[in-house]
Amino acid sequence: MSQEIHYLETGSQDPFYNLAFEETVLRSRRSGEYLLLWQNDNTIVIGQNQNAEGEINRAFVEAHQIHVVRRTTGGGAVYHDLGNLNYSFITDVGDAERLTMERFTRPIVEALQGLGLQAEASGRNDILVEGRKVSGTAQRLLRGRFLYHGTLLFDANPGMVSGALNVDPAKFESKSAKSVRSRIGNIREFLKTDMDMPAFWSYLKKTLAGSGLVEDHLTDEELAAVDELKRTKYDTWEWNFGRSPKYNLRNKRRWDGGTLEPCVEVDQGIIRQIVFYGDFLAVSPMDEVTGALMGTPFRREDVGAVLDRFPLRDYFGTITRDQVLDTIFYVD
Template identity: 60%
Template sequence: MAKSENYVTYYETGSTDPYYNLAFEQYVMEHCKEGDILMLWQNDNTIVVGQNQNTQAEINQEFVREHGIHVVRRMTGGGAVYHDLGNLNYSFITDAGDTKLLSMERFTKPVVEALRALGLDAASSGRNDIVVSGKKVSGTAQRIHDGRVLHHGTLLFRSDPEMVAGALNADPEKFRTKSAKSVRARIGNIADFLQEVGHGDMDLETFWKYLKDALSGSLMVESELTKEDLQAVRKLRDEKYDTWEWVFGHTIDFTYHNKARWDGGSLEVQVNVARGGEIQEIRFYGDFLSLTPLTELEQALSGVRFRKEDVKAVLDQYAMNELFGPITEEEVLETMFPGA
């Protein structure tokens, strides 16, 4: 890959297999440690759940079985999304800098500008959406690793709204707070908006090429992984992303459960508590925009008394914005110990 920060290194996965694509993305993030990287890629007929979500609760299991939909878990936070070949995904990988100053807008801005250059009324919206004429066309998420940040998002070009709506179990509270009636009512397709502004002849292949040029600029270097790299990607695919343990196994039997919705997203906590009052096992779920995995925190809380002051003492040792995004420590504690 190019070593100059003036260049953008561009990768394509050459696949529509969601398990392979997410393994490819993770491998590039963890092994290409210099410069700016852009990826454009597609998944076919897939639900992608956020790193911190309870998969069984997020998907319409009967609909998924009937339509042969792949289900995969990504390594970033946020909510579940449906991908088909009418959707185009993009990934930016670059140096993170000060994580306290890391914002979604840093990465959504060039996408918004690319859409606006086509004559579309595009804007960033809410925590992590891009909208055109008020309709959601993109959802985004981020992850930091070893000083690098991955920011990726969807772009609904000509996706099937019936599949988007049918595959997911929408949280009614989410739609109440956003004053929306349904998934179908909230989303839009970029192709429809292009038709309205006189670009109706632009198909997805042309849009792909346009976006590639718009997001990378004139100093783009197209690159490929080596045979050895690709073998490692396939190994990661088979041993992580296409396993029941990764996709569905992040749940526990629980003796305490609570769920709350905050400005920063939904947060659900499940806890196994021993007879002596210590936490045996704990899981946090939600569509909050975490930057790092919660595994270390969940392990640190194991053995701690299930009492607000004891849990707070552990939480105080962590950068909460990296773990829970905009959800604060006070809101985490309120979810775990409401009214305490």
């Protein structure tokens, strides 16, 4: 990262506002490097390609008045409370060939190591301490700008994490709450010298920004854009729950690159509607791909020809073209 890093805080614990704030920064600040630190209170944040109702424990969510919001990045569902601290890096894409997750995970891993923790990057998008997950990350590309964000479990409530989320049996051996808790850890429990959230926040801000820290604020115009985006997108049922089309064909496969679940409505051999659910690490919205597939004959070669028009890594992460087709046309 360059020496100068603009630092922003949302000043809110409202998840709908915070995601609108982050997207506004991504859209309006077209140069320079930015660091955001922020918190959501009592929230499930689902990935852009996930089926909300399939990810949440509806009865638990309603009983505990948990917010549910969809983000614009891929990956899986996560639970946020005030024991979490979220971070966002926004920067230029630069040389796309050199755009690796290590570029962004390394500063977080090194910051945790600076506290004496045995931290390491793992798998597609996790950061572990002593083998337990303390951070999940995701990313997005938008017109030459790159968003990389994640959550740090500092002192989160594991009972809420396990109760709020439905556990995919394809990902975990057991559906029990115990199996979820065994996978995650809180940073605070690993510290040799205790610190509270304000101290951790201050440490992370200083460590990630370093001597190049520039305290920044959004303009009145940008703040108005945040409010408008919150109202028209993030705080709507249509965005968070209403992205589930009718379908008459549904398959689900788990690949190294994540879970992929295409749901397709086929009428007279033609794709009328299609959606791809899953926790794969997309960096671009799926709308262009699904829009191009509508009206396509439901044949492997025709669907493959449409997929060939797109840089599939942007939309499906490391899930390959043939794996996408194998999932759509899978016969058990």
